[in-house]
Amino acid sequence: MRDVYVIGCGMTKFGEIWESSFRDLFVEAGLKAIKDAGVDHLDSMYVGTMTSGLFIGQEHVGALMADYLGMAPIPAVRVESACCSSGMALRMGFLDIASGNSDVVLAGGVEKMNDGADVTYALSTAADQEYEVYQGITFPGLYALIARAHMNKYGTTRKQLAQVAVKNHHNGSMNPNAQFPREVTLEQVMNATLVADPLTILDSSPVSDGGACVILASEEIAKKLQKPMIKIIGSGAATDFLALHQREDITALKAVKVSAERAYKMAGVKPSDIDIAEVHDCFTIAEICILEELGFCEKGQGGKFTEQGHTSLEGKIPVNTSGGLKSKGHPVGATGVAQVIEVVEQLSGKAGQRQVKNVKIGLAQNMGGSGASSVTHIFSLM
Amino acid sequence: MPSPRYRREMPQRYRLEAGKCKGCGKIFFPPRLICNKCSSQNFEKVTLPENGKIITFTIIRVAPQQFEAEVPYAIAIVELENGVRITTQVVDCDPEKLEIGNSVKLVFRKVQAEGKTGIILYGYKAVLV
């Protein structure tokens, strides 16, 4: 396999972007990434979107975006794995270059969630339609089932859940692309309107529009650009039972654990080597479980680990320096690549007020549904 | 949910039919064509027990359109007496008073309706015992 580098990044602001269409969000991010990379062509592209068909009635997204990016007739295909669609699109781009098939690839994602669709229903299609959704479950509901089981089994507290939101909003308050760049307090999170007990609206990531793209390239091309060399040193993906109730341990996100183990193995690094991580905090409980599955702390200790401040900007492993899905926003199909953009900015020393010192190795973890798919990438400043 | 899909799932929903792997004995609900534990493709039809206990639950306060009239409602993962787990509403109770470990029994109920004038969709829900 050939080495693969990230040579350019571009994203839109995340939020309720009424004035931009689905295609415009993607093309805006794509053009920014192409300009940032300084390349004059693409060999292929991969577009992540979860459910553009339900959100805006548009499928055939690979061709649409290649067309509007002015790149047709390059090969372009949509990649779907629910909320980790663009994390998986990145992996497809990585494999395309690693295999020697392409030299310059665009990997991106986009979602337009605020155009009038039944968002709760559209998102719930990532769960088991016949045996979960049929009964009336929702996505906040699935994570609430995990949260209550985690609290019952490990003594995780309501306050520890809230601390994830407080930390991520603090980080997001310094991110100009964030949907909700403002601080929240523990009391605000805990006393906010309940969505699915014990989770409140402030435990949940928002409904967002947005696009995010990166340009990947072979070593030969990356070397000519005279900028920081950021290499993808690990890529791992995994799956699990689709329905939460079929998993032996309701509090375990096995696909996250396996995807991370695969990425660590390829990269030849251990959890303690990671300097910063962007993880899939679609709900506060998700970040707590992911900390455990990535090996940053012991199983069951994610809440305590957060409470002790280890994941804050000054902690031993700053997590979600961008503000995470929670504060930055979660246009589902764009999230995975937006996470990668934060890791690249931290590695390049361009993260502004939220810059962490001496970042050499960063990790991005993106997952689908209630954790039935996950993809983990590890990046190194060479 | 389109009607043909619903009809196909009726044996599982109406009669709680599951598939027991003849290779390793694992019981699958809904039935599957291949066992993920031993890869056997031989199954026998078994009926799930109606009794079980709540292993985790939530109260849904923001629902998709077809359940909007019912909020707040409780949904639990219930472990049945033979170890099979299902996701189900827990009804005829005060959701605020539910606890992990509560004993429940599955009953036959209307679950939702297909659109405003569509067919009524039945299935299982749980009640406290």
Ligand SMILES: [Zn+2]
């Ligand atoms: Zn078997």
